[in-house]
Amino acid sequence: MKVLIVYAHENPASFNGAMKDLAVEVLTGQGHEVQVSDLYAQGFNPVAGKHDFTELSGAEFYKYQAEQVAAGERGTFAADVRAEMDKLLWADLVIFQFPMWWFHLPAILKGWMDRVLASGFAYGNGQMFDRGKLAGKRAICAITTGGPAAFYPDLAESLKPIMFGILYFTGMQVLPPFGAHAPVQADDAARAGMLAAYRERLEQLAATEPVKYPTMAEMGMG
């Protein structure tokens, strides 16, 4: 497999950093190719705007999503957006490694979604969900939480706005998430246990079944 890890943590010594390093080690050890988008280290700009394009379409009314469509047709995405798109197109599997903040993505990773999963590139013209433009790829959320596991009795449900509303919307098949709960409050043995559990998940990734979400037809969307 070709695996892209999109990693959103400031501190390389964090538990998120340890999970990212472990994923690189296990997956390369299995013979997969791995690339990492280290958003903090790259200084990734999460703000969507005119700087996403090397030139504008010339439309009378500037609308960001319309410019995304035009940029896809004209090849005028800015280099930082294009680089992430290229890695995404290359990948068979994408691991999103992040701490849950406000039950959602840290802004730096939300902005990756806003800018890279562009209209016309990841979805558009009726192409979404099972017909999304990234169909054939798989994705998994590998996260940490601040609160204990009891706060997240069904992690896939807590992450549904991301797993279903963003990733599956683009056509990606989404694997069950992996969560490490409150690692900062755990002792070394507990943290080692979390990493061992993640290692086991990583070793089985290639054979893991995605979460079953309805098709457009099943949702009555034609």
Added chain:
Amino acid sequence: MKVLIVYAHENPASFNGAMKDLAVEVLTGQGHEVQVSDLYAQGFNPVAGKHDFTELSGAEFYKYQAEQVAAGERGTFAADVRAEMDKLLWADLVIFQFPMWWFHLPAILKGWMDRVLASGFAYGNGQMFDRGKLAGKRAICAITTGGPAAFYPDLAESLKPIMFGILYFTGMQVLPPFGAHAPVQADDAARAGMLAAYRERLEQLAATEPVKYPTMAEMGMG
């Protein structure tokens, strides 16, 4: 009332811009005081990081949320974060004006939540939901969507991760949201109708009842 409008759109000529301008006009016309945080115009940085603090706490392990707590105690938040906190503390009512992107906040506004609604400032030490540190304030989401109204049969439910999971978590009472659906595809008359409906909502804001969310006690959280 003292009203803060946190506004997250790049284009002043957008429908979001028109809604923001209308809110300023109506609320000042009613005698309220209004401040606007224009995140794009301010060049607001949504990325949480060490730059949020004028100095670090000196803790052996750098953890962002712990640094937030320390910065609140020591008065060491960076100027851009402090400025937003001051406006928030000043306000009785906060209007969040934004386009829904990926069923959630644009990254520039998600980062405002990550950085400004800091641990120790907006919540912490068991102070959350009805006991949150921003209790007594009210908030409303005023949004635009790309899709038609039929995609959002219950807008308060679509926005629950923001309304309940973020705003109410800090103690704010959250008013029913206002949504303008697919204004970019509407004709001028339809857009004028949306603005007329928003004007009516704005005129009644002071008397609007918040959405009823459970208290910590009702959620079994002691």
